[in-house]
Amino acid sequence: RDARRGHPACATSYVCRPPHHTTMAPVRYRSTRGDVEGASFEEVVLGGLAPDRGLYVPDSIPTFTAAEVEAMRNYTFPQIAFRIMSKYIPTEEVPAADLEDIINRSCTAFRDPGVTPVVKTGDCWTMELFHGPTFAFKDVALQFLGNLFEYFIDKKEGDAKRLTIMGATSGDTGSAAIYGLRGKKNVHCFILYPKGRVSLIQEQQMSTVPDSNIHCLRVEGTFDDAQDIVKAAFMDTEFRNKVRLGAVNSINWARVLAQMTYYFYSYYRVTDQAKGVKKVSFSVPTGNFGDILAGFYAKKMGLPVGKLVVGTNENDILHRFFSSGEYAKEQIATSISPSMDICVSSNFERYLFHLFGDDPKKLRALMEAFEGSGDPVTNSVGVGKSRSLKVTPQLLKKAREDFLSERSNTEETLALIKEYNEVHGYLYCPHSAIGVVAVNKLGLNNESMVVLATAHAGKFYDAVKRVVDPLPPLPPALAAVQSLPMRKTDVPNSLKACQNIVLQRIGLQKQPPSVLYIVVPLLVLALGAASFYSF
Numbered sequence: 226r227d228a229r230r231g232h233p234a235c236a237t238s239y240v241c242r243p244p245h246h247t248t249m250a251p252v253r254y255r256s257t258r259g260d261v262e263g264a265s266f267e268e269v270v271l272g273g274l275a276p277d278r279g280l281y282v283p284d285s286i287p288t289f290t291a292a293e294v295e296a297m298r299n300y301t302f303p304q305i306a307f308r309i310m311s312k313y314i315p316t317e318e319v320p321a322a323d324l325e326d327i328i329n330r331s332c333t334a335f336r337d338p339g340v341t342p343v344v345k346t347g348d349c350w351t352m353e354l355f356h357g358p359t360f361a362f363k364d365v366a367l368q369f370l371g372n373l374f375e376y377f378i379d380k381k382e383g384d385a386k387r388l389t390i391m392g393a394t395s396g397d398t399g400s401a402a403i404y405g406l407r408g409k410k411n412v413h414c415f416i417l418y419p420k421g422r423v424s425l426i427q428e429q430q431m432s433t434v435p436d437s438n439i440h441c442l443r444v445e446g447t448f449d450d451a452q453d454i455v456k457a458a459f460m461d462t463e464f465r466n467k468v469r470l471g472a473v474n475s476i477n478w479a480r481v482l483a484q485m486t487y488y489f490y491s492y493y494r495v496t497d498q499a500k501g502v503k504k505v506s507f508s509v510p511t512g513n514f515g516d517i518l519a520g521f522y523a524k525k526m527g528l529p530v531g532k533l534v535v536g537t538n539e540n541d542i543l544h545r546f547f548s549s550g551e552y553a554k555e556q557i558a559t560s561i562s563p564s565m566d567i568c569v570s571s572n573f574e575r576y577l578f579h580l581f582g583d584d585p586k587k588l589r590a591l592m593e594a595f596e597g598s599g600d601p602v603t604n605s606v607g608v609g610k611s612r613s614l615k616v617t618p619q620l621l622k623k624a625r626e627d628f629l630s631e632r633s634n635t636e637e638t639l640a641l642i643k644e645y646n647e648v649h650g651y652l653y654c655p656h657s658a659i660g661v662v663a664v665n666k667l668g669l670n671n672e673s674m675v676v677l678a679t680a681h682a683g684k685f686y687d688a689v690k691r692v693v694d695p696l697p698p699l700p701p702a703l704a705a706v707q708s709l710p711m712r713k714t715d716v717p718n719s720l721k722a723c724q725n726i727v728l729q730r731i732g733l734q735k736q737p738p739s740v741l742y743i744v745v746p747l748l749v750l751a752l753g754a755a756s757f758y759s760f
Contacts, residue, residue: 251315257578259585273472274459287312289527302340306486331368341487343494349674360681363401366480371405389468390414393451396423396564400430402473407436417451433709446718475515484519499672506531508660512565514572535630536663547630550621553613561688562655631663643692654682
């Protein structure tokens with residue numbers, strides 16, 4: 226098994242700091258929309274979304290030389306993570322020993338010693354990102370982010386020693402965030418998810434966690450409705466400051482940062498075994514664009530990356546962009562890959578910022594036109610109007626230098642799952658299968674291609690069972706949640722309703738009296754009166 230997965234001999238070691246470590250110049254952060262510059266890493270992590278509705282990006286992208294990249298070949302996963310993160314996290318904010326400890330504790334939550342092992346599947350490779358506590362790729366980032374939150378909050382005093390997390394999920398982010406934050410001191414976590422639009426086992430993973438700091442809110446609406454509520458909560462300055470709001474969604478820069486690590490790690494494992502491969506390409510099932518964006522940053526840092534392949538389901542806003550240059554919002558179509566059922570990719574703004582030459586004015590004008598908060602606009606990078614923006618042909622050509630894309634429908638995805646199960650003995654989830662469909666359509670299924678397997682197939686057996694019979698047994702940890710009691714609160718598609726629940730649960734607003742508390746006393750009075758008059 227280890228030989229197949231390509232583990233280096235040192236993979237089980239969790240000593241982070243590699244030899245000859247050098248401290249890099251500190252990176253600061255700015256908003257993609259221009260109102261914030263010089264933000265600290267702590268401000269970025271705890272703030273999530275920038276006050277001007279932009280996303281935080283580093284003021285420069287640090288790089289490795291080719292020799293430095295090669296020097297990390299035999300590092301463990303935590304050691305690689307430390308080298309990358311040290312370039313983005315100043316030691317004045319997180320000393321090296323503390324960062325080592327945070328990374329170590331985050332990595333020990335994984336069942337595989339390599340954290341994200343790589344497996345040969347047919348002609349290409351598959352990077353398994355589902356060995357964390359919730360069997361999804363988001364565990365890699367959210368174990369790290371949960372420990373970062375606790376680290377920064379623990380240093381504060383008084384009212385500042387509190388953090389309220391609000392996040393929206395289409396399935397996997399919610400459970401990964403909950404498992405990363407459960408039991409954390411002085412942190413309350415509120416996860417909003419769309420009713421009837423996540424798999425049952427995803428809902429069970431979220432709502433069966435008994436820790437008192439975890440709150441699951443089931444929203445009447447779509448994932449985008451839930452995400453809009455979270456974004457609006459962040460834009461409500463009074464509420465944001467009152468509850469000390471933070472974000473776990475992929476808009477949080479720390480998530481993108483953590484995910485860079487496995488692009489480096491898998492590059493080494495593939496090129497260890499495929500000696501003729503000089504550049505590794507990656508196919509990523511893509512919804513919010515955060516996972517593949519980490520690959521883009523890894524490439525900019527100096528990792529020898531070929532193409533980054535965006536694989537979408539029927540909700541194909543990104544495939545349409547890389548095909549035509551137009552980023553246009555459409556209605557959500559329900560699919561068998563619900564974690565990708567979105568109509569706006571929340572991390573795509575970061576990429577557009579870089580595509581536009583790191584120009585916040587041009588980016589802001591187009592994004593505000595797209596969101597409907599600004600006037601239609603035409604400038605040197607493209608055209609923006611409500612629900613649509615289109616870049617120039619020159620910028621589309623530039624985007625295609627790094628990215629390719631393809632779309633998979635339900636029939637194609639199920640056919641791929643069936644084929645790989647029968648021919649290769651490998652079972653993909655409906656999201657991961659889309660990555661393979663994409664490389665097949667593009668003619669790139671070869672030994673230099675890595676497909677990111679974003680979740681364990683067991684989380685989506687309702688879809689998988691349509692083409693696989695019998696199904697393999699569920700992993701014990703997944704099977705266990707099916708018999709546990711669920712705790713969730715149904716809420717309307719309303720910002721105010723969700724804000725009230727947050728205020729009540731964290732003790733900043735009195736809860737309305739329960740109907741039971743009103744009815745029972747009245748009933749007692751009525752019975753008392755009846756008894757009195759019966760005498």
